[in-house]
Amino acid sequence: MTQSQPTDDDLRRAKKYARLMDLRFVIASLFAIFGVIVTLTGVFASPEEINKAAGINISLWTGLFLLAFSASFWIWVFRSPPEVPTSSEVTSDAGDRSEDENFQMP
Amino acid sequence: MTSVVAEAVNAEAAMLDMHFVDYLLLFTYFAFVLGIGWIVKRSVKSSKDFFQAGRSIPAWIAGLAFISANLGAIEILGFAANGAQYGWASVHYYWIGAIPAMVFLGVVMMPFYYGAKLKSVPEYLKRRYNKPTHLVNASSFALSAVLIAGVNLYSLAIVLRALLGWSLAPAIVVAAMLVLAYILVGGLTGAIYNEVMQFFVIIAGLIPLTIVGVIAVGGPGEVMDRLSDYPTYWTQPWSGTAIDATGDTANPIGDWVGLILGQAFILSFGYWTTNFAEVQRAMSAKNMNAARRAPIIGAFPKIFIPFIVILPGIIAALTIEGLGDDSQDSSLSYSNAIPLLMGEFLPTGVLGVAVTGLVAAFMAGMAANVSSFNTVVTYDLWQSYFVKDKPDRYYLRFGRWLTVAGVIGGIGTAFIAASYNNINEYLQTLFSFFQAPVFVTFILGMFWKRTSAWGGFYGLVSGILAAGGLWAFAVVEPEFFRSNFQQAMWMGIVAGAVDLVVTVAVSVKTAPVPEKQLVGLVKGLEERPIMTEPEPWFKRPPVLGGAAIALSLGMYSIFLVI
Numbered sequence: 001m002t003q004s005q006p007t008d009d010d011l012r013r014a015k016k017y018a019r020l021m022d023l024r025f026v027i028a029s030l031f032a033i034f035g036v037i038v039t040l041t042g043v044f045a046s047p048e049e050i051n052k053a054a055g056i057n058i059s060l061w062t063g064l065f066l067l068a069f070s071a072s073f074w075i076w077v078f079r080s081p082p083e084v085p086t087s088s089e090v091t092s093d094a095g096d097r098s099e100d101e102n103f104q105m106p
Numbered sequence: 107m108t109s110v111v112a113e114a115v116n117a118e119a120a121m122l123d124m125h126f127v128d129y130l131l132l133f134t135y136f137a138f139v140l141g142i143g144w145i146v147k148r149s150v151k152s153s154k155d156f157f158q159a160g161r162s163i164p165a166w167i168a169g170l171a172f173i174s175a176n177l178g179a180i181e182i183l184g185f186a187a188n189g190a191q192y193g194w195a196s197v198h199y200y201w202i203g204a205i206p207a208m209v210f211l212g213v214v215m216m217p218f219y220y221g222a223k224l225k226s227v228p229e230y231l232k233r234r235y236n237k238p239t240h241l242v243n244a245s246s247f248a249l250s251a252v253l254i255a256g257v258n259l260y261s262l263a264i265v266l267r268a269l270l271g272w273s274l275a276p277a278i279v280v281a282a283m284l285v286l287a288y289i290l291v292g293g294l295t296g297a298i299y300n301e302v303m304q305f306f307v308i309i310a311g312l313i314p315l316t317i318v319g320v321i322a323v324g325g326p327g328e329v330m331d332r333l334s335d336y337p338t339y340w341t342q343p344w345s346g347t348a349i350d351a352t353g354d355t356a357n358p359i360g361d362w363v364g365l366i367l368g369q370a371f372i373l374s375f376g377y378w379t380t381n382f383a384e385v386q387r388a389m390s391a392k393n394m395n396a397a398r399r400a401p402i403i404g405a406f407p408k409i410f411i412p413f414i415v416i417l418p419g420i421i422a423a424l425t426i427e428g429l430g431d432d433s434q435d436s437s438l439s440y441s442n443a444i445p446l447l448m449g450e451f452l453p454t455g456v457l458g459v460a461v462t463g464l465v466a467a468f469m470a471g472m473a474a475n476v477s478s479f480n481t482v483v484t485y486d487l488w489q490s491y492f493v494k495d496k497p498d499r500y501y502l503r504f505g506r507w508l509t510v511a512g513v514i515g516g517i518g519t520a521f522i523a524a525s526y527n528n529i530n531e532y533l534q535t536l537f538s539f540f541q542a543p544v545f546v547t548f549i550l551g552m553f554w555k556r557t558s559a560w561g562g563f564y565g566l567v568s569g570i571l572a573a574g575g576l577w578a579f580a581v582v583e584p585e586f587f588r589s590n591f592q593q594a595m596w597m598g599i600v601a602g603a604v605d606l607v608v609t610v611a612v613s614v615k616t617a618p619v620p621e622k623q624l625v626g627l628v629k630g631l632e633e634r635p636i637m638t639e640p641e642p643w644f645k646r647p648p649v650l651g652g653a654a655i656a657l658s659l660g661m662y663s664i665f666l667v668i
Contacts, residue, residue: 023167023302026138026141026142026303027302027303027306029138030134030138030303031306031310033134034131034134034307034310034459037127037130037131037134037455037458038131038455038459041127041453041455042455045453045454045455049453049454052450052451052453053318053322053451053452053453053456054319054322054451055321056317056318056321058314058317058318058452058453058456059453059454059455059456061314062310062314062455062456062459063455065310066310069310
């Protein structure tokens with residue numbers, strides 16, 4: 001691993017990587033897609049489909065809740081962004097983490 | 107314990123009427139699963155990253171992964187089946203079993219696991235006792251992990267078969283390749299991230315299913331009214347356990363002594379606190395407090411899982427005609443309660459979410475078993491007894507190959523699961539051979555420093571043999587126990603008691619382990635204070651844990667008012 005001085009580009013990549021690695025971001029994205037698909041299915045649901053689910057447009061409701069859930073995760077990510085390594089920790093390899101000195105192989 | 111699962115696994119899964127939209131949801135999820143593996147791959151640089159997720163996981167993720175690793179085929183199909191067969195009597199597994207056990211892990215045991223910087227649960231036995239004790243535990247764990255991986259893989263293949271109309275063999279192999287791809291690239295972090303994502307998807311599928319089911323019956327009041335035609339234990343989980351003066355013993359789940367001592371204290375505590383597939387999730391947390399909080403954070407949602415697993419089973423019993431009568435039609439087995447209910451009530455869209463949740467749950471269950479299997483075999487067997495002192499890179503590569511071996515082993519055990527009707531029942535019984543003695547051996551090791559190395563070994567082995575003896579007795583006298591549940595509970599109690607007696611007897615006759623060797627492993631010989639930094643009171647494990655247990659036991663009051 002080369003320990004060269006980090007450039008702005010490395011820092012930007014580190015930030016992008018930290019966000020990609022943030023599970024909240026991944027879950028929010030997945031549920032946004034699911035929410036849109038399921039809500040649209042609910043909007044265009046046929047009477048038979050509503051009848052099947054005890055008279056409730058369950059796809060519409062579920063879709064809206066999925067969107068709300070996704071939004072709450074987006075807000076969470078927005079309000080407390082993932083920790084980005086400080087510039088001293090960022091090497092030219094943006095994905096690397098500092099080694100834990102406490103760890104030793106027996 | 108969940109003999110009913112075996113039926114599900116062997117039954118024709120309910121045919122599901124999937125449309126384009128439903129497949130779109132399923133494939134979107136697959137894209138995310140592989141995407142996570144690909145993103146995470148970049149951070150897997152050492153064996154520690156691969157096997158221990160670099161010890162960098164936040165508490166809430168580790169906590170959700172902790173319950174998600176278990177929310178696989180056995181729990182979702184099995185406990186819905188129990189709900190369909192026994193009603194609310196099945197709820198004890200959660201409220202006096204899993205929840206207190208998870209709290210116990212976080213409050214009492216995690217300081218030793220995490221503080222001693224263990225890589226696996228079996229490693230504790232090597233350091234506390236000796237190599238033979240360690241070898242017994244590591245081998246039995248590795249074997250059971252591959253067997254359960256096969257059961258999850260088989261359940262997954264059954265769902266794929268119902269969806270795509272494939273025959274079983276290609277379904278098993280394709281399902282295995284998918285799981286292999288995502289563990290191989292992402293290691294433990296990949297597996298854990300997928301477990302958390304899967305947790306939310308399965309919840310998003312099961313909640314609408316339950317709501318629609320309850321409304322279809324006529325609302326919660328109507329559900330309870332209709333249940334008054336069933337035996338009392340359907341709505342009063344403690345009735346028929348001989349806990350009251352009537353001495354009524356109608357409850358098929360068992361008697362109250364077996365429930366509290368066997369099911370709750372011995373088997374649940376044994377499973378949740380020593381099963382490495384579970385504990386590994388909490389051990390990956392980023393610091394001691396996060397590791398201790400992880401299982402306790404998991405305990406809170408776990409309290410409510412019965413309402414989306416057991417309750418749908420009950421709804422299925424009320425709404426699916428002929429459920430449980432699988433003599434003619436194997437798709438009517440109890441274990442198919444949830445797939446049947448999905449086919450009955452869920453329209454396109456929500457159906458896709460629910461099917462995705464099921465597929466994801468089985469994949470995550472299998473991944474949890476394979477990732478704990480490769481950690482134990484690499485560190486506890488290969489590095490400890492065969493090839494020592496190789497560079498880290500060697501063990502990382504070995505672990506990757508072992509993942510392939512674990513998945514191939516899972517394919518093999520999936521075909522075993524497919525060819526035997528009652529494989530799962532035997533599996534569950536087999537686990538009660540190991541869990542109870544292992545738990546007692548851990549507790550004695552942690553809290554009684556006089557426990558000697560050979561005391562631990564002979565206690566563990568004789569506990570396993572005692573459970574085996576009781577199991578053989580039950581094979582000869584099948585009428586002796588009310589159900590497999592009661593049998594497993596009493597196997598746990600007897601195995602635990604024999605382990606306790608033998609360990610103590612051998613320990614007082616043999617030389618104690620030198621105290622220097624026990625630092626950090628035994629109560630009273632901690633290396634440093636457990637709390638490394640002050641935490642606000644509401645983040646302290648005992649406070650959070652006490653709240654979880656109080657809420658869990660308080661849930662029983664629901665049955666007093668309805």
